[in-house]
Amino acid sequence: MTGDVKSSNTKRLGAKRPSAKSPGAKRRREPKPASASNLANVAEYYLARFQATEAMVRDVLMRRLRRSERLHGTDPHDLMPAIDDICARYKRIGLIDDAVYARSQVQSLFGRGLPPFRIRQRLMSKGVAADVIDVTLDELSEQAGNVTLKACIRLAERRRLGPFRVSGNRADRRAKDLAAMARAGFGFGVASRVIDADTIKEAFQLIDDDF
Numbered sequence: 001m002t003g004d005v006k007s008s009n010t011k012r013l014g015a016k017r018p019s020a021k022s023p024g025a026k027r028r029r030e031p032k033p034a035s036a037s038n039l040a041n042v043a044e045y046y047l048a049r050f051q052a053t054e055a056m057v058r059d060v061l062m063r064r065l066r067r068s069e070r071l072h073g074t075d076p077h078d079l080m081p082a083i084d085d086i087c088a089r090y091k092r093i094g095l096i097d098d099a100v101y102a103r104s105q106v107q108s109l110f111g112r113g114l115p116p117f118r119i120r121q122r123l124m125s126k127g128v129a130a131d132v133i134d135v136t137l138d139e140l141s142e143q144a145g146n147v148t149l150k151a152c153i154r155l156a157e158r159r160r161l162g163p164f165r166v167s168g169n170r171a172d173r174r175a176k177d178l179a180a181m182a183r184a185g186f187g188f189g190v191a192s193r194v195i196d197a198d199t200i201k202e203a204f205q206l207i208d209d210d211f
Contacts, residue, residue: 034068036082043086053098054087055127061086102128102136110140113155115148118185146207152186152194153203162195163203 032038039061046052046060061083065076090096102123109119116137123133141147156162161177162170174195181191197203 033072033074034065034079039082040086047095051101051104053101053127054096057087057096058083098128099132102132106136106140110151113151113158115151115185149190152190155184156194163197163200
């Protein structure tokens with residue numbers, strides 16, 4: 001009788017009986033010590049999934065070396081030549097190309113409404129050399145004209161600021177719209193031109209007026 005009561009209480013309270021792990025349960029495998037071959041595999045897998053700069057690939061491989069040092073006591077310096085060889089090989093075949101990466105990122109970031117100096121910061125954080133950034137931003141300027149003004153308009157359009165607002169009193173929102181532009185990196189001059197445009201058509205007309 002007592003046993004039946006305990007069993008009933010256990011079911012009612014939702015208690016679970018402890019269960020031993022199945023002998024066939026998979027265990028997480030500990031990573032092997034770093035070697036030239038598995039570093040090459042790591043780089044290949046990474047580049048198959050992401051477009052990356054040489055600095056980004058080196059960072060991924062260095063993290064693998066530091067983990068190997070922590071778990072297995074390996075010396076990271078022993079495999080630095082292997083990382084150099086891996087990066088050189090992938091640069092030769094075009095899987096690592098900082099200039100291509102920079103052009104792709106510039107177009108994407110410009111499309112999102114980032115001003116040039118913010119684009120520069122992003123590229124520098126990914127290890128792109130200053131001269132590569134200069135060339136890429138010059139190319140964008142040749143294609144797009146006033147990059148800062150166009151980026152400002154694109155950001156206003158994306159965030160529904162100024163003339164792109166669909167509801168609410170624009171005058172009451174002006175200070176907040178300008179603050180949003182300032183946080184994005186735009187100066188008051190260009191931001192106020194866009195935010196104070198009477199209509200969307202007038203905002204885009206600023207581009208033609210600028211030539």
